[in-house]
Amino acid sequence: xxxxxxxxxxxxxxxxxxxxxxxxxxxxxxxxxxxxxxxxxxxxxxxxxxxxxxxxxxxxxxxxxxxxxxxxxxxxxxxxxxxxxxxxxxxxxxxxxxxxxxxxxxxxxxxxxxxxxxxxxxxxxxxxxxxxxxxxxxxxxxxxxxxxxxxxxxxxxxxxxxxxxxxxxxxxxxxxxxxxxxxxxxxxxxxxxxxxxxxxxxxxxxxxxxxxxxxxxxxxxxxxxxxxxxxxxxxxxxxxxxxxxxxxxxxxxxxxxxxxxxxxxxxxxxxxxxxxxxxxxxxxxxxxxxxxxxxxxxxxxxxxxxxxxxxxxxxxxxxxxxxxxxxxxxxxxxxxxxxxxxxxxxxxxxxxxxxxxxxxxxxxxxxxxxxxxxxxxxxxxxxxxxxxxxxxxxxxxxxxxxxxxxxxxxxxxxxxxxxxxxxxxxxxxxxxxxxxxxxxxxxxxxxxxxxxxxxxxxxxxxxxxxxxxxxxxxxxxxxxxxxxxxxxxxxxxxxxxxxxxxxxxxxxxxxxxxxxxxxxxxxxxxxxxxxxxxxxxxxxxxxxxxxxxxxxxxxxxxxxxxxxxxxxxxxxxxxxxxxxxxxxxxxxxxxxxxxxxxxxxxxxxxxxxxxxxxxxxxxxxxxxxxxxxxxxxxxxxxxxxxxxxxxxxxxxxxxxxxxxxxxxxxxxxxxxxxxxxxxxxxxxxxxxxxxxxxxxxxxxxxxxxxxxxxxxxxxxxxxxxxxxx
Numbered sequence: 234x235x236x237x238x239x240x241x242x243x244x245x246x247x248x249x250x251x252x253x254x255x256x257x258x259x260x261x262x263x264x265x266x267x268x269x270x271x272x273x274x275x276x277x278x279x280x281x282x283x284x285x286x287x288x289x290x291x292x293x294x295x296x297x298x299x300x301x302x303x304x305x306x307x308x309x310x311x312x313x314x315x316x317x318x319x320x321x322x323x324x325x326x327x328x329x330x331x332x333x334x335x336x337x338x339x340x341x342x343x344x345x346x347x348x349x350x351x352x353x354x355x356x357x358x359x360x361x362x363x364x365x366x367x368x369x370x371x372x373x374x375x376x377x378x379x380x381x382x383x384x385x386x387x388x389x390x391x392x393x394x395x396x397x398x399x400x401x402x403x404x405x406x407x408x409x410x411x412x413x414x415x416x417x418x419x420x421x422x423x424x425x426x427x428x429x430x431x432x433x434x435x436x437x438x439x440x441x442x443x444x445x446x447x448x449x450x451x452x453x454x455x456x457x458x459x460x461x462x463x464x465x466x467x468x469x470x471x472x473x474x475x476x477x478x479x480x481x482x483x484x485x486x487x488x489x490x491x492x493x494x495x496x497x498x499x500x501x502x503x504x505x506x507x508x509x510x511x512x513x514x515x516x517x518x519x520x521x522x523x524x525x526x527x528x529x530x531x532x533x534x535x536x537x538x539x540x541x542x543x544x545x546x547x548x549x550x551x552x553x554x555x556x557x558x559x560x561x562x563x564x565x566x567x568x569x570x571x572x573x574x575x576x577x578x579x580x581x582x583x584x585x586x587x588x589x590x591x592x593x594x595x596x597x598x599x600x601x602x603x604x605x606x607x608x609x610x611x612x613x614x615x616x617x618x619x620x621x622x623x624x625x626x627x628x629x630x631x632x633x634x635x636x637x638x639x640x641x642x643x644x645x646x647x648x649x650x651x652x653x654x655x656x657x658x659x660x661x662x663x664x665x666x667x668x669x670x671x672x673x674x675x676x677x678x679x680x681x682x683x684x685x686x687x688x689x690x691x692x693x694x695x696x697x698x699x700x701x702x703x704x705x706x707x708x709x710x711x712x713x714x715x716x717x718x719x720x721x722x723x724x725x726x727x728x729x730x731x732x733x734x735x736x737x738x739x740x741x742x743x744x745x746x747x748x749x750x751x752x753x754x755x756x757x758x759x760x761x762x763x764x765x766x767x768x769x770x771x772x773x774x775x776x777x778x779x780x781x782x783x784x785x786x787x788x789x790x791x792x793x794x795x796x797x798x799x800x801x802x803x804x805x806x807x808x809x810x811x812x813x814x815x816x817x818x819x820x821x822x823x824x825x826x827x828x829x830x831x832x833x834x835x836x837x838x839x840x841x842x843x844x845x846x847x848x849x850x851x852x853x854x855x856x857x858x859x860x861x862x863x864x865x866x867x868x869x870x871x872x873x874x875x876x877x878x879x880x881x882x883x884x885x886x887x888x889x890x891x892x893x894x895x896x897x898x899x900x901x902x903x904x905x906x907x908x909x910x911x912x913x914x915x916x917x918x919x920x921x922x923x924x925x926x927x928x929x930x931x932x933x934x935x936x937x938x939x940x941x942x943x944x945x946x947x948x949x950x951x952x953x954x955x956x957x958x
Contacts, residue, residue, distance in 0.1 A: 264311045266302040273298050273322065277336055280315045284308060291337045294324055316359040320406065325361050325389050342389035343404045355414075356407030361389055363404045364414055371421045373399045380413050431474045431487055435561050436494045437568075438467035438474050444493065445474075445486060469569055472562070503558045505549075506568065511575040513548035513555055519574070520546050520567060524559070527566060579847050581749035582855060583708075584699040585763055586794070586840040593690040593834070597669070599810075599827025605678035612810040612827035619682040621663040622673060628656045684827075696743050696765070701846070704751045713742010716768060719775060741766040741778060749843060755791040757843040763797070783839055791845040799838035806831045860889050 264283060268276055273296045281288040300318055316326055325339040327347055337345065342361045350362040368376070373394035380403065384390035390405030392413070401417060403410050433441065445465045463478030463486050476486050508516065524544035544567070545558040557567055601619040603609030611618040632655070638647040664671070669686025702708035721735040743765050750758040762784045769777040781800070789795045811817070811826030818825075846852050864886040871883040 263305040263307055265305055266300065266311065266314055268298055268300050270297050270299060272296075273324075276318070280311070281334070284312060284315075286334055287332070288334045288336060291324075291335070291341075293338060294336055296322055298322065313358045320359040323388070325359070327361060339385075339389040343391045347404065350407065350410070355411050358406070358408055360407040361405070362407045362410055363402065364410050366401045366403065366414055366417050368399050368401065368417070368421050372396075373401050376417065376420060377401060380417070383413060383416070384409060427480070427483065428475060428477045429483055429487060430468075431476060431490050431494075433472050433474065433490075433494045437561070437565050438469055438472045441474055441490055441493055442467040445489065448489075469565070472565055502561065502564065503556065504564060504568075506555045506557060506571060508553050508555065508571075508575050510577050511571075513553045514550060516555060516571070516574060517546055517548045520555070520570065523570060524563075524567065527563060578704040579751045579845055580701055580703055580852070581751065581757055582699060582701045582844040582846060583745070583747045583749060583759065583761075584697060584842045584844070585745050585761075586842065587694070587696040587698075587743070587763075587765055587838075588840075589692070589694040589765075589835070589837045591690075591692045591833070591835040593688075593832065595686065595688040595829070595831040597684065597686045597827075597829035598823070599684050599829075600681065600824050601684075601827070602679070602681040602824075604680075610812055610825060614808045614810050614829050615684050615686065615827050616668050616671065617663040617666040619673075619680065621659070621666075622671075622682055623680060624659050624663075626660060628659050630655045698743050698745045700745060700747065702747065702749060704749060707746065707748045709747075710745040711740060711742060713740055713744070713766070715739065716741055716776065716778075739778070741768060751845055752788075755845060756788060757791060757845060758786065758788050759841065759843060760786045761797065761841060763839060781837060787841065789841065789843050791843060794840050794842045797839045797841050800835065801837075802833075802835045804831075804833040806833075857889050860886065864889070 273294060274290055276298055277288055277290055277294075280286075298318060302314065306314055319326060319336065320339070323339055324336055325342040327335045327337060327342055327345045329335065329346065335345070339361075345361075347361040347363055348356070350356045350364050355364070356362040374396055377392050377394035380392045380401070384392055384403070384405055386392075388405075390409060391403070393402045394400075395402065403413050405413075442465050449462045463476055463482045465486060466475045466477075467473075468475060474490050476483050476490070478486070524546060528544055544563055545556075546567070547556045548554075549556060555571070557564060559567060597615045599612050599615045601610050601612055603611070603619050603623065609619065611620050632653040634652045635650040636647050637650060638645055640646050667684070668688075669684065672683045674681040674683075698710050698712065700708050700710040715738040717736045718739050719734060720737045723733050744763065746762040748760040750760075752758060762782070764780065764782040766778055766780040766782075769779050771777070783798050785797055787795055787797065808829040809816075809826060811822070815824075816822045816826035844855065846855065867883060867885045871885055875881045875883065
């Protein structure tokens with residue numbers, strides 16, 4: 234039986250081959266395809282030989298075929314017949330660029346190098362191709378699942394959507410792919426929408442859009458499918474309604490809009506507009522001038538027609554509202570201006586940082602002497618002169634008791650004068666001028682005064698005034714005192730019985746005046762006037778003041794510290810009073826001169842830091858930090874207590890309730906974070922392993938921080954060594 238089967242196969246193959254050769258010879262390039270029980274690989278070899286093609290067959294291609302053709306086929310038809318037979322038996326052909334044909338399983342063809350077809354060469358029959366189809370009115374991701382149901386996904390077919398370009402990539406048999414492409418184009422055409430602009434004459438575009446949107450939202454579930462609902466957008470600038478959708482739904486909306494755009498019963502209307510941020514009284518000044526210009530332009534454009542009514546705009550201060558009377562088109566224009574002006578303005582926190590470091594050194598030494606017989610030195614560049622001291626000492630001496638007698642003989646009269654205490658007023662005034670040490674020597678009618686003084690003064694002043702104000706709104710800040718200054722007086726001389734003095738008060742301290750202007754982005758333009766003043770002391774005329782004032786305009790980013798100005802000064806003064814010639818002698822000359830030297834250094838810098846505040850959360854964050862800072866200072870003082878009053882209570886601010894100011898979404902995130910931290914803490918406390926891990930992490934963190942500090946220190950030492958070299 235086996236030999237009989239083999240013999241039968243050979244006979245059938247020879248008959249088929251003879252039929253092929255006979256047909257080729259008789260009809261020239263025409264074939265009669267008749268195969269019965271033929272091995273598929275033998276069939277592929279016969280076709281390759283007849284078409285003169287090189288065919289590579291996958292080893293898994295096996296089976297027998299039974300097919301018969303009663304028509305004569307040319308080369309193209311014969312090749313399509315070949316593809317049809319392979320498709321029926323689950324195989325596909327992949328044509329390579331070198332004209333070699335590969336026969337593989339159809340499920341492997343989708344990943345092979347099949348041809349990318351287009352509209353010019355779409356492919357025929359069972360040829361494996363790939364098409365890329367662009368969509369313009371339909372989303373590719375919504376259409377792809379439907380197309381997969383019409384394609385042979387288990388075989389060589391495949392449908393993939395690429396959303397960024399909104400295209401479909403379809404692979405499979407050419408006949409199936411072409412059918413899917415036609416379906417895609419028809420579906421995409423049905424989703425085609427056009428845009429129509431409807432200009433309004435009487436109604437407001439925003440109001441019309443609100444009505445249409447409300448109507449379609451309420452009827453979408455009953456009468457309208459979601460995809461059929463048109464899109465309606467208002468263009469306030471041209472007072473037009475833009476309608477987008479398919480033709481029928483678009484026409485329905487356009488007809489509705491035109492019916493709503495009807496003239497009102499009166500030629501004008503009145504509207505009350507409540508303002509959210511702007512001041513009604515300020516807006517009236519702006520809108521009145523704008524309304525006059527608008528009225529003038531419209532009256533000029535309407536030549537020969539009835540003159541339009543005037544526009545009236547009034548402010549109601551109690552409700553911060555505007556009462557506007559105007560015609561509909563004028564009302565829309567005015568409301569458009571109000572919408573752009575009535576916005577929340579940004580705020581700016583301006584912090585000025587004033588740093589002043591000053592130090593001074595003064596040294597003085599002088600010797601003065603005098604004699605009752607005349608001559609001496611008196612220097613006044615260091616303190617009191619020896620003459621002032623001597624006069625004070627003389628007046629301070631006590632006068633002894635004495636007796637005064639008048640007459641002679643029996644008429645002699647004597648009066649006892651008691652001792653009189655000396656007056657120390659002059660001495661006190663002279664000693665009040667002493668700086669440092671004063672040492673006096675008196676011997677007979679000779680006296681000497683030695684004075685020496687050395688002083689060292691250092692000061693470090695830091696002031697950080699801060700102020701928050703609206704954009705383009707001037708704000709001022711002052712912390713200081715009011716000092717009275719005598720500006721005029723009238724005595725009671727020349728019969729004037731009403732003497733008086735005029736006094737003016739001058740503010741001294743730290744002043745800050747600023748006008749911020751928030752620009753696009755994070756830039757802030759600041760017009761600043763900053764002043765720091767204080768009292769120097771009194772003179773023979775009046776009080777003297779020390780003033781440091783700065784006026785400038787700068788541009789800074791939000792949160793950036795900018796230096797406004799500064800003063801770095803160093804002053805050296807030296808005063809020498811001496812006796813000519815004698816004061817110039819070495820060593821001995823110090824007996825005949827008085828020297829005073831002083832060095833003063835001052836470093837003054839002024840910085841500014843603006844912070845833009847655009848929302849309430851940012852404001853709460855800044856206010857919370859300031860609040861908690863001062864509360865921490867009060868708590869520290871409470872723990873330290875009051876000196877000599879241990880039982881007294883120190884006032885402390887209440888704890889900042891952050892949750893009552895932040896939005897619910899932010900509080901929810903913070904609560905989840907706190908719950909997570911509490912849960913982690915409890916797990917570490919109960920689980921020894923987690924506690925060990927936590928301690929090891931802390932140790933690792935400490936080691937890492939120590940290593941980083943050591944590396945920074947080594948780098949600093951290396952830089953210092955390089956600088957020294």
